[in-house]
Amino acid sequence: MMFVLGPSVHVLGDALDEYLAGFNYQEREEMKIETLELVTLLADGKVQFIDIRFPEEYAAWHMGFGKNIPLNELPTRLHEFDKTKVIVTACPHKDRAAMARMFLTVKGFNSRYLKEGLLGLAEFLRGDKAKGLMEAMSRPPEVVTSKKP
Template identity: 50%
Template sequence: MNELARKIVPSEMNNMRIEIEDFVSLYNEGKCELVDVRVPFETAVWQVNFGLKIPANELPERLNELPKDKLIVVACPKTDRSNMARTYLASEGFEVKYLVGGLLGLMDALKGGKAKGIKL
């Protein structure tokens, strides 16, 4: 955790987050995995039909479900929980970033015909 704390400086911000356009490109290339960290009530009301659904509070018990050979992109409606989840997963040795704009930003970027741009 000490090593992780040393990386909490402005020059490391780009290593902590990923823009939506970059995420979509990497996802389509099979180089990253989306992890939706919302709780089950939220995912039942508003579904995202790709990526893994692992609530942030269940991450410690479900680390084995995460790929070690891909970038993990964590997301929630905005960025609060996803940034906390990113910090935890980084402390566990995962290559991980949070999605700038969150799931709300992603859905806005994929609305209309743009949703066809994501490979399911």
């Protein structure tokens, strides 16, 4: 298999070089999101949840929320991401989600990957927790207005 690399690869490479040069302990922590924090942000409408598994995996089982954008389709589907929200990538464990998160970060998105993976999320969302999340996500977002004295 032969790959032809165009000018955009150099731009991405430069951005990746810059990202890696600035990588530190704080970034190491901030690139991950715990399940409990994810669920809270989902309920508040502050996250775009992306399942980056292949379509066949997604068809076999998936969460009742989020969007499936397979890892190999990310470069051609960037227009589907909401730059006003935190993008959280997920796969069963975290290997592909971490790659997707790095790609999105280098492309200028505020992104994190789900530390416990989809399997950890499924375990967390059992019973009442799943019900509560789905109810919270179905409510319209609260509008905060400032009160003038």
